[in-house]
Amino acid sequence: MTPAPITLLDAALRGVLLALLLVLTLILGRDRPRLPAARAGVLLALGLCIQVIGSTPMFEEAVPRAWQSPFVAVSVGNAVLFWVFVQALFDDDFALRPVHVASWIAVAALAALNCAVVAGSASVLAPVTTAIQRAVPLVFAVLAVMAAASRWRSDLVEGRRRLRVFIVVTGAGYSLGMLAVRLASPRGQLSGPSATADAVMLLLIVAVVVWRMVRLAGSELFPAAQAPAAIPLAMPDLPPAVAEPSSPAPAPQPPMEAPADPPAPEPDPTPEPACDPAEERLADSLHHAMAVEHAYRSEDLSIATLAARLSVPEYRLRRLINQRLGHRNFNAYVNGFRLAEAMAALADSSKRELPVLTIALTAGFQSIGPFNRAFKAATGLTPTEFRRKKLAES
Known part of the structure; x- marks a missing residue:
């Protein structure tokens, strides 16, 4: 019997979708294979391949339901992987924890059990287990949105920021829509037209993500495009304790991220256009707030609170830190000052009895865990x- 046109269309669409998902897997695995966000993205893309089939x-x-159960288990478990991927994408300090693995195993096992045994049976557990399975996409979509909403403003690269928001919004919308x-x-199965839709x-969604990742050079999607450069074990250039806000000298920046566009080795003989006076004033105000007033010591410092403190729109401050100072992430920029102060305190013989936790909290870190990870990444030492x-x- 000749396949119906809708069946041929569905098969063609799924073939293209599978190809794009494999391309996405290659991009994620190639650019940052050891980064948690890349690993979670690879697992999610492969899980979606199984879901598409x-x-x-x-x-x-x-196919008998018992044989479908592994595919259903992976498909439902993709909701957990999406939550993990979003957490890793927005959190520089993300680390896979037992709760993530346990959540996926529990969800996948429940879905497999429902498909192979419970669904269609007269068991009194069927309504309960089915209701729990159907609630999984809703629960983890909400958790993913909450994880992204708490951190998305710290990204200073506008194109990458838009892509991350697109992934969260469309991913959550797709989960809830389906x-x-x-x-x-x-029986919860999709008909021909709804399956094609x-x-x-x-x-x-996948086509847009792949296209944008190619334009963003792939790895720029992630929390850190490059591994943090190690800080020399000699004492770093610390933010000055006292500085004149009107000083014409450029403000020293913490040694956390290299500028995205390093200066050319030979000067351009063409006269440079005059700097924007408003931007110069904002740079001076930012330097004074961070180096003199030690704004970085505030535990709840964010791009929004700092912009309010400087009485400027948030987008102007984001553009200054990113384009002029060369930082891609606000948290990394702030942690540079915090680490510099902590390193000075740790090297001070008069503070040898001061606990490391006290030094970390005084510098603005909220707990010892993020401080230890950031310090080890920057210096290579605990x-x-x-x-x-x-x-x-x-």
Whole structure:
């Protein structure tokens, strides 16, 4: 029997979608294979490949439910992977924890059990387990949005920021939309037209992400485009304790991120246009707030609160820190000042009895864990090792 046009269209769309998902997997795995966000993205893309195959109408009709259960388990578990991916994408300090693995295993096991045993049976557990499974996409979509909403403003690269928001909004919207469709479908299965619409929506989202990642050179999607450069074990240039706000000299910046566009080795003989006076004033105000007033010591400092403190629109401050000072992430910019102060305190022989936790909290870190990770990434040593080395040299 000749396949119906809708079946051929569905197969063609799924073939293109699978190809794009594999391209996305290659991009994520190639650019930053050790980064948690890249690893979570690879797992999510591969999970979506299995979901695309398992949600094909012919597959759902022809394959026994017991054989469908692994595909259903992975498909439902993708909601957990999406939550993990969003957390890793927006959190520089993200680390995979047992709760993430346990959540995926629990969700996948529940979905597999429902598909292979409970669904269609007369068990009294069927309504309960089915309701829990159907709530999974809603719960983890909300968790993903909450994780992104708490951190999205710290990204200073506008193109990357828009892509991250697009991934969260469309991913959550797709999850909730398809949940509504399946709730309205018999036995939760998609009919021919709704299955094709499912493939079309996912194809559009993946196509935009792949296209934007290619334009953003792939790795720029992630929290840190490059591994942080190690700070020399000699004492860093610390933010001055007292500085004149009107000083014409450029403000020293913490050694956390290299400028995105380093200056050319030879000067251009063409006279440079005069600097924007408003930007110069904002740069001076920012330098005074950070180096003199030690605004970075505030635990709840954000791009929004700092902009309000300087009485400027948030976009102007974001543009200054990114384009003029060369920083891609606000938290990394602030942590540069915090680490510099902590390093000075750890190297000070008069403070040898001061606990490391006290030094970290005084510099503005909220807890010892993020401080230790940031310090080790910047120096290659733990705070205790750094203190021991510097005091031995003094």
